[in-house]
Amino acid sequence: MISIRQVNQLYGGTRILWDLELEIEAGSCTCIMGRNGVGKTTLLKCLMGLLPIESGEILLQGEPLHSRPAEYRARAGIGYVPQGRDIFPLLTVEENLRIGLPVRKDGAKAIPDKIFELFPVLGDMMHRRGGDLSGGQQQQLAIGRALVIDPKVLILDEPNEGIQPNIVKQIGDVILKLNEEEGMTVILVEQKLGFARRVGKEFRLMEKGRIVAADRMDNLNDELIRQYLAV
Amino acid sequence: MNWLTQLFAAGRTPGNRVLPFVTVLFAVTALASMANLLLPETSPLHVSTYTITLLGKYLSYAMLALAVDVIWGYCGILSLGHGAFFALGGYAMGMYLMRQIGDRSVYGNPDLPDFMVFLNWDSLPWYWLGMDQFWFAMLMVLLVPGVLAFVFGWLAFRSRVTGVYLSIMTQALTYALMLAFFRNEMGFGGNNGLTDFKEILGFDLQSDATRVALFAITALLLGLIYVVSHLILKSRMGKVIVAIRDGESRTRFLGYRTDRYKVWLFVYSALIAAIAGAMYVPQVGIINPGEFSPLNSIEVVVWVAVGGRGTLYGAVIGVLLVNYAKTRFTAIMPEGWLFALGLLFVLVTLYLPKGLAGLWGQLTAGRQRKADTALPQEAHP
């Protein structure tokens, strides 16, 4: 589904991603893990087109994306839930959700009910400004918003940061459902092992801007954890 | 309000190159002064009085730009009305110079400036009293803009007026003052302002020596203000000021009363502007309400932006470049100079995002980065 080849990325002179290689299969649910600051967010931003890459290729179903702007990638079916939520703070919840409607292929004019089934709280808060919501509510809104565009690939950057336990579980269920029932490809950055183990099918470990380990989730052993995730 | 916050968050604070700046400034001043006074006019190295007054004017403007840079570049307060403090300082100086004319005025009235005789005033209004004393006038140069800045800043910062709202308030302030000073009833000479000065402290304003002295004093003051500003900005207070720029409310939670810092800095900046105005007036020979015009203040902001805000020397460079360009262009291509100036502004923004000072940074990017990771090496004066 997605191939990332030899990607290099620089932040004003500092190299963050080093010849990074990553393959994501269609319908998979891949969990990217690594310590703070290894470049996970950077990688996702490059994938989304929010950061320019220095060199390398990014392909979506064989179609090169790296020279395309972010809005094209969104239209091509990549949904993005950024770290820190990035809700449009002065738009109401409803407006936050409606933003994505024109991108949908089916031309729907109303926000799909599915979103409110998944996150009932959004229905209650329909007319509040996004910025006024509590952190957890915003996180739900961010996921809901990404789902509005009906993506083929869903990218989530630490979606459980600051979410109450039962909703964490619920989000997990949602991801599982999307992945298993609707066949959506999911790329997930996650620090919490428990959650990663429950939701992810695959894992990729990152270290210093490279993918250093890749396997099925079942094979994530203590050795790897100590080596790449412990401080 | 994403863009609003971005609006007032400028770049970071690199060193200010105090020593090179002050050395160059004083060297040029000394050389130019000597070349004007000592060399005969026929000498190819002679610096004309015209150039001296021009440089004097530039340096006064540089002070003004410094004032704007200190609050805008470092504290994120975009003042679109700093011309007001400049002009008030200028008026205080102008009033002194006006009183020095004495009975050499057109109507020969020893007490009343010409424009008052002209409009049938029969005595000096109270606010002109004492302005014939140099010390008192100089006190007023500082006091009037200082108090105005204090009251204005105190009101505004206490009510947490920030961003564009503050900018527009400053603009309204200078605009209101402009309209007020245009009124002839105000007793400041209306549109004509104050002009036709004869002498300062008994020195003939038209003599070369006085001109050079004024120029040198301006340079000295500029150097002094530069050094003081630098010291302030590199102290912990300077860090707090930058912190206020980047996250005022966070700074409050650290226990800093940010409104007081801002008022203080605003007054400091207004005083610099006032001194600049006071040095400007005797050198150009006129002060009139046009100096209060909001567009003038905006232009100052533009100088700072061209030079590169957030660095002190950038502000000075911006002033020199833009004003020199203006002087040259208005003479070489009187019909088309606005094209050139306008394009200059556009191109600088597009290609030199950090202004001219940033150009230096761009050229020496390599060295710069090393300095980032090493101990901060602030230049000591």
Add this chain to the structure above:
Amino acid sequence: MNALDNARELMRPDRVWPFLVPPAPPIDVSKQVLLYVEGLSVSFDGFKALNDLNLYINDGELRCLIGANGAGKTTLMDVITGKTQCDQGSVYFGQTLNLLERSEPEIAQLGIGRKFQKPTVFEAHTVLDNLEMSLKTAKGIWQTLMARLSPGEMDRIDHVLGIIGLKAQRFRLAGALSHGQKQWLEIGMLLVAEPRLLLIDEPVAGMTAEETERTAELLTSLAGEHTVVVVEHDMEFVRSIARTVTVLHQGSVLAEGTMEQVQNNRDVIEVYLGEDA
């Protein structure tokens, strides 16, 4: 009338003249309670974020505050630190100090430090500068103008840098840190300030398991000397540090007790933990 009052308030002598401000009175904890929150209500455009909330934090305690998203935890901290005005209720620091009539800097200077939910550090400053500014020192204009880092302060900063693991990044601009690193930096800023009361909003969000453990250790070690209030959704983390847990729901206290008690409270399970937590 109103305007007149406002003007009077604005012109209050101790607001105009800093030297008239009485020196901060000592914090009276004779009843062992450091923070009193009583009958607190806050509403936004009619929406009640806090609803008649009562909360007492003992001196030297480590208290965990949990509750559903939107329960009002952050809002509570906002009120305590002076960021948000409340509609009703009282907040006392010790027996005598009414926090509601003080401004944010005053409250901070009383010794209440805060870590924000979303990490907020000064991005244009280096890590070192961020810490320097947070030091527990006089915060007046003149003092900061004249301030130099004393060797003692230097050591303190070094020590904290070690704790938060940013020694190597000390001259980096804070803006160039990753999300997790910023979290640590903010904790560091809290540490160097040595506050009496620490309000910590979601410290381990975005941290790895290992780091979470370290944070837990750190917070436990702080308790006793300092009073700590932690908000967190990570139950494992809460379990590892908690002595007393308070559960907020819809702006008021739903349950309070040991982790054990809370975990088995039906209401808490229903609105917060979920069945199999």
Add this chain to the structure above:
Amino acid sequence: ADTIKVGVLHSLSGTMAISETTLKDTVLMMIEEQNKKGGLLGKQLEPVVVDPASNWPLFAEKTRELLTQEDVDVIFGCWTSVSRKSALPVLEELNGLMFYPVQYEGEESSKNVFYTGAAPNQQAVPAVDYLMNELGVERWVLAGTDYVYPRTTNKILEAYLKANGVAEADIMINYTPFGHSDWQSIVSDIKKFGGEGKKTAVVSTINGDANVPFYKELGNQGVSSEDIPVVAFSVGEEELSGIDTAPLVGHMAAWNYFQSVDTDLNSEFIQKWHAFTGDDSRVTNDPMEATYVGFNMWAQAVQQAGTTDVDAVEQAMIGQEVPNLTGGTALMNKNHHLSKPVLIGEIQDDGQFEVVWETEGVVPGDAWSDFLPGSMDLIADWTAPITCGNYNVKTESCGGQAN
């Protein structure tokens, strides 16, 4: 030098560009003309144009630049009083020579400046005389922009009107800021003031851009020239060329020149102007004539003095005579002001003025008004033995200015 340099100090940008650019072109045309005739003293004239950008301090700076960097022999320039006041100290310091071509408030006479525009007694006073005597005006609105020229003119007029028995209640004085654009209230006040049964006229010293909205408002509120005529001192053909004049027909202006005056010299001048600008619709106006007269006088004086030396030319200037475009001759008086005829014209719908009245002969410009207490006793005389711009005839001494 092998050329004679002529400085042109008119704003080409900023607010005053509207008025001053034309004068720059006029000077250039005159120079071209003179060069075609072989120049002066066997040398060609070379224009040096600078742009003081409507910025008053810049006028001083540019004057210094022209005099010291460019070594010009004479400057034609300035429009507003403040620009002249700004340049004046520099001219006196460096002993330069300037010709100032615009009507102004008077109260000044400098050795280094020749004033070829009208003084108040060459414009305002005759206009009021006309309104009072010919149109029987009894009530007066003195409306002006708040700066020195209107203030002085209105002071003079007020004194003059009162001396002629007009009651205080019959004079309404109104000042507005520069560029004032919302005239609704003021015009409606004028309408009320004029609707009280006595013949009313407006004497307008409104400056520059503010005139267009003023006249538009007059037209729209139906204030017609038969009911309440407006006589203006700052509105000429050029200002009218930016207005739709249909509603203004009949309002008046007082000047020393109108384009419509039918003389051979004038049609020749207009023709040259059209040829020079390549635009047949360009109008001419009073300050242009003042520039024309000033330039020709200077050329004559240089020829007579045989040098461009300022002191020599200055002395030669006095008594110089040059034909006006309107018929008579202009004479340079000892006070550096001209003797000129005064004309009053009514606006026509083609943007031109129809002369409805003119003074019998020429009126000598008065540097110091006889109606202001401070300057009643002052005269200017730049010939020996007085040689002074502000000579007090009572104390028989000269004020501080002369040195």
Add this chain to the structure above:
Amino acid sequence: MKHLLAMLGCWLGLLLVTPVVQAANTPLPPTLEPLLEALVDAKLSQAAPVLTRLEAEGGEAILPLFRTMLAGDLYYIKASKRVIAVTEMAGEETQLDLLSGAPIDRLSKREISKIRVNNSLRGQLRDAISRLQLGSVSASVREAAVRALLSDLAPGTLDAIRVARLNEGSADVREVMDMALALNRLNTATEAADRIEAIAQLEGSLEGPVRNALNRIADSDPVPQVQQAAQKALVGIEQRVEFYAFIDQLFFGLSLGSVLLLAAIGLAITFGVMGVINMAHGEMIMLGAYTTYVVQLLMPNHIDYSLWVAIPMAFIVAGLAGVLLERLVIRHLHGRPLETLLATFGVSLVLQQLVRTVFSPLNRQVASPEWMSGSWEINPVLSLTLNRLYILAFALLVFFALMLLLKKSSLGLNVRAVSQNRDMARSMGIRTGWVDAMTFGLGSGIAGIAGVALSQLTNVGPNLGQAYIIDSFMVVVFGGVGNLWGTLVAAFSLGIANKFLEPVTGAVLASILVLVFIILFIQKRPKGLFPQKGRAAE
């Protein structure tokens, strides 16, 4: 062609008034010939008696000649001294022989000469026309004629009115005629009772001459009862006058407000919503005004319709300039809003100089269409100027159209999203480049439209924009950045405040006070009238 125009005229809402100047094709009685010759020969000061005789002898037949003369279109042929009318209709000059009423072959400018008129002649002509029109077929013309004669009730005029009164059919006209006669009685009657009766008749009239007469009587009538009656009548009149004066002032305020609104509304988008500190906003207004000028140049004969062409044209021209500016410059400055100040300041300098170079530094003449000139006379003391009225309506129209556009189209939502978080907006598939260009173009285009309106009020010159930029920013910020309603309310409240202060303090002080008020107000509401609320706005 004429047909087409006529149809267009109807379609445009009957705003057109047929030009007043229309020489009739009826011949003049030949007996007038010597008089006409005398008119040709007379100097300005001698023409009055000739006109009196013409009026007396010519009767209604002389009306066309008087009208032509009043309009300044009366000429004579130098050679034959015959009077002709030279009128310009739809770009074509027609010359009519007034004696025969027939068109003549065109003579060149040099062969004919104008018959000059001055103010006093114009006054006389106007009175004469009024008198002659007392017999007009149209009742409204008759009524207007009587009203025009009120201020100058000479015996001859009165006789004419009396005669006309006898067979006047319209009650309205009779009423005005009665008023004129009563006024005369008030002025001339020797019996106090007569005067009191006249006062009773005049009670409530708002006509200026009536008030003046009553005032005079109230002050100086020898009989105290008459004085009292006049005073009483005046009290009632003054009350009404004051009421109308209040309405008048309110209208002035609204009108000033509408100008501010028009000037600011485009900025409310480019600055308020997009966050670009657009110093070239004023120049966009200026472009709109110059577009109006050019449009009028291109269609000199259809000035009445020119504005309808100019409005879309100005929108397009300024809008394109805006799009260009956005694409070439502002696009590169995203995330650096302060730099937009610098760059657009540069652009504004360039644009100013550009029009100076292209159109000359002089002001350009933009004509007002007939239907926008003059005023709507509601009563003798209250008349609203038409141009202001139209501009007020136009400003509101533009405002609400814009509101609708932003509400109904996705552009409004998208642009807000883009300004709040550009990257996230892109991640949601919004084509930010397109949104930026369109929004900026829209804001600039509206500024251009504002320019069309302003061209009807003020100078069209290179400095036009500068005059409005400061005010525009003030209005937008005062209203609360990012809130269009705020801009509306701010504009009108500033306009009204200004106009109510002005009579008390004078124009300059009023502006100063309004500025001081803004400064103090922002202390109270640090985010403008309608602040952005919520956590994020902090």
